[in-house]
Amino acid sequence: MNVLIVHAHPEKKSFSSALKDTAKEYFKSKGDTVVVSDLYKMNFQPTGGKSDFKDIENRDFFKYQMEQLNAFNKDLFDDIIKKEMLKVEAADLIIFNFPLWWFSLPAILKGWVDRVFAMGFCYGAGKGVYEKGVYRGKKKGMLCFTTGGPDFSYTEDGFNGEMNKILFHINHGMLYFVGMDALPYFTAFGPARKSDEERKEYLENYKKHLGKIGEFKSLF
Amino acid sequence: MNVLIVHAHPEKKSFSSALKDTAKEYFKSKGDTVVVSDLYKMNFQPTGGKSDFKDIENRDFFKYQMEQLNAFNKDLFDDIIKKEMLKVEAADLIIFNFPLWWFSLPAILKGWVDRVFAMGFCYGAGKGVYEKGVYRGKKKGMLCFTTGGPDFSYTEDGFNGEMNKILFHINHGMLYFVGMDALPYFTAFGPARKSDEERKEYLENYKKHLGKIGEFKSLF
Secondary structure (H helix, E strand, C coil): CEEEEEECCCCCCCHHHHHHHHHHHHHHHCCCEEEEEEHHHHCCCCCCCHHHECCCCCCCCCCHHHHHHHHHHHCCECHHHHHHHHHHHHCCEEEEEEECECCECCHHHHHHHHHHCCECCCEECCEECHHHECCCCCCEEEEEEECCCCHHHHCCCCCCCCHHHHHHHHHHHHHHHHCCEECCCEEECCHHHCCHHHHHHHHHHHHHHHHCCCCCCCCC | CEEEEEECCCCCCCHHHHHHHHHHHHHHHCCCEEEEEEHHHHCCCCCCCHHHECCCCCCCCCCHHHHHHHHHHHCCECHHHHHHHHHHHHCCEEEEEEECECCECCHHHHHHHHHHCCECCCEECCEECHHHECCCCCCEEEEEEECCCCHHHHCCCCCCCCHHHHHHHHHHHHHHHHCCEECCCEEECCHHHCCHHHHHHHHHHHHHHHHCCCCCCCCC
């Protein structure tokens, strides 16, 4: 299996980075191929715009998605974007590994989605979405993230609201949109406030979670 | 009233930009003060990290939120961040004006939230959240956005899912989190596929929407 981990944390000693390393080692030990896009290390630029393209079609009116489509048809994506697209194409499983910032992806990872999941490349122009998405039955997607708040704050009655509702825009709107199985996510709640023992337990639990990937059903 | 419009579209002739201009003119005609943060024009950098700060506290372990808190206490925010914070502080109403990309904010706007809504500045360190948030009863927040898909795709049975569920991470998780009234949002569905007449109607409807801001109840 080919695994792509898209990792978005500025500190290599963070618990988020430990989760990324845990997954990397887990898959390697199973004989899988693992590629990591460490977005902070790569200094990945998140802003979708003209710099995505070697050339653009319409200089008078910049329509991002139309230029993505044009770039896909004419091989005009910037090399950085193209490299990420090749990683996506090769992957059987894509893991987004990140700290939950403002109940969503850190901007650097959101920008990876904006720029790499381009129109023409993985949807649009005759390519379907959701159950007719290009990656249907071909790729799985999974979120692995840390939170600031405790687990009980992410329930229906918790102050932050129910986690599936919070993540709907990612699991349904990004992973499932392009047809990927959106696998059950792994969450480490407030690791900064936990003991070393508890953090180790999270890493062990994450390995167990990864061991069940073959059995997991898609959330949608 | 002081209005801050945080605008995130790379094309000044886009319909999203027309919505921004409509709001700007509407409030000016009412005698309100309007400030626009045009993020693409400003070349705003979305990646939260060390560059947010003039100096950091812990060089061995970079913990973003802790450095935000430290920077708030010691006046160490980068000038660009600080300028945006002053705009937020002065505002009675903050409008996020953007195209809905991947069912969320474009990365450049998500990064504005990551970096400007800093720990210490608008939550944390004795400052509450949600109903005890710092901006409770003081500021209102509102989304104005365009979509690619048609209105019927954003219903409970629609293929994209119910809009309030999609936006929960923004309305609840960003606006209401810091105590702002999360006002009913304005959506222009698929303006790229509409006629000029229909687009004009959207702008007229937006003005009507803005005229009701005083009556609107918060979504939460």
